Amino acid sequence: MPVSAEQVRMPQPAAPPVVWTVPGAPTSGPEGQTGRRLPDPATAPERTRALIARMVAVLRIVQLVPWPLAVALGSLTGVQNTGLAISTYAVQTAWSLVWVAVVLWRRQIPAWAMGADLAVAAAALVAAGMACNPIDATSWANSAVAPAVSSAAAAATTWRRGYGVPTGIALAGAYVVGISRGIAVSAARVIPSGAGDAASMVIFSLVAGIAAGYLIRQAEVTALAATELAEARARIAAEESRDRERARQYRMLHDTVLSTLSALARGGLDPSDPLVRQRCAADADYLRGLISSGGVSSGNQLQGELAAVGRSQAALGLRVHVHCADVPVDLPETVVRSIADATREALNNVIKHARVDQAWVTALASDGAAPGVLVTIADRGRGFNAAAGSAGLGLRDSIGARLAEVGGTATVDSRPGQGTSVELRWPG
């Protein structure tokens, strides 16, 4: 039976996941001076919209109260068609309860609910007006006026961009249809109070729209400011980390390339001496690893570490080709250290077992959604039977364990005569 398992998975003890943080930036929401946790400013627009929706829902419940009160206190005399009046109120109340439930549940007013609510409000205005005595159609006996005002206000907060006022006007129109008999019978008595009601529908929607718009805009400004502040902090932190890495790389350049060149320039060294050549090749590999493709990643900590690890193996006779592309710049320090240590260990194994004088180290952004990295250490040496699991001394302990500590994984792939590849992946 052929061996199917191609890769030996390193044992991975349970380790606390590494939290991806930007140094200097707050890791949770900001705290007030009293130590009380303040809400995250980035969600301010969302919370403001939810607050407005709650206020509109409460307003609706309040607007449903007056009519039964008025009826109980004797205004029923204004009602002509009791059946129509009660059923209109009942239907509008039942719908309003559904509507309030939807608004509170969704923490906003869905467009379909707003449309349906306006249709119910308009129909109720016509029906409730018709149910009253013509001259009492503008009194408290008309159950649909108060809820219609709340509908107009709700619509204005939902559709702020200019739809609020036309909605108010449309409701006022439905109201006028409802009280049209009263206007015909006694224009002098019905028109003044009717005009007041109609105007309040329009003006309520106008004011509500302006107020909601102002609140939401303020919340958006707050959220934008908070986001910009967080970004500025992250930029400064990234800049500082790049500066530190650059300073470290300059020191390393001084100790390697610069001192080699200076020694050669002074004369007295034989450039064809194998030791001199080995040192020159190692320095060149270090520079090449740092610069990689086009020098866009100067100050990248992982890239600098990998180049330095490759350089340190040169003294042991191994030339390391380091290639990096798209490596994230803000990897946590502990992750960079673990990957660098694991890489050094993998290169030590190449020296001990592979019987070759070259190895390749490549670093790439990993495919996942979160920013991560994939580092491969490959040689073209003897190889071993990784599927059998017996060889690979040092791989399991020193490499797998190092990666597992920071939440990464290591896999090894090898066959006799086909070289060895060790893949380090973070996050695992």
Next chain:
Amino acid sequence: MITIAAVDDDRMLLTGLRAWLAPVEGVDLIATAATVPEFLALHTTVDVVLLDLNLRDGSSPAANVRALLGRDVAVLVVSTIPDAEHVLATIEAGAAGYVTKDNDLPALVDAIRDVAAGGAAVSPELAFVLSTDRRPERPRLSAQETLVLRTYASGATLQATARRAGIAYGTAREYLERIKRKYTDTGRPTRTKLDLVDRVREDRLELHGLDNPPD
């Protein structure tokens, strides 16, 4: 015998290269020049030109490759650092391969032999540049081609690359050559009106599939 020329503006490097290649059987460095026009003025016929990627005369790497291809030679681009943008430009211009200058002598001679035989020299460093190409105009590679390219770019042997992709050794080599050919084809401009009509038709087919066959 493979005759080669080297175009590099670093005199010290040319001297070193001559000494380096002197003992190699079957490869003969017969001409050197600091720029491409200087080489063309020599009117020397060679099989392979080793072309430094970034010459200091300010010439464009891709234009240099095209000028040399006019002389019917295979161009092997070499450089100290794999500057991705220019490496891609030379491959698209029709260079047969790319290697960095840090390769040891056997690797360089292998690459020279490959391109002299009309093949491609896909070094691990070239595979790395191709596999990390994120430009929108890059050629489309199949999932299998991408896997082969990435594995080979990591420095793995071609045997290991073929095994991990579940294909034969020879097939893996063909994949690498096919990928390189796709880049050369990308760089080839649409030459005639007829070509253009063909491309438009291909694009339509790709868009609509065979849902609307002509009547």
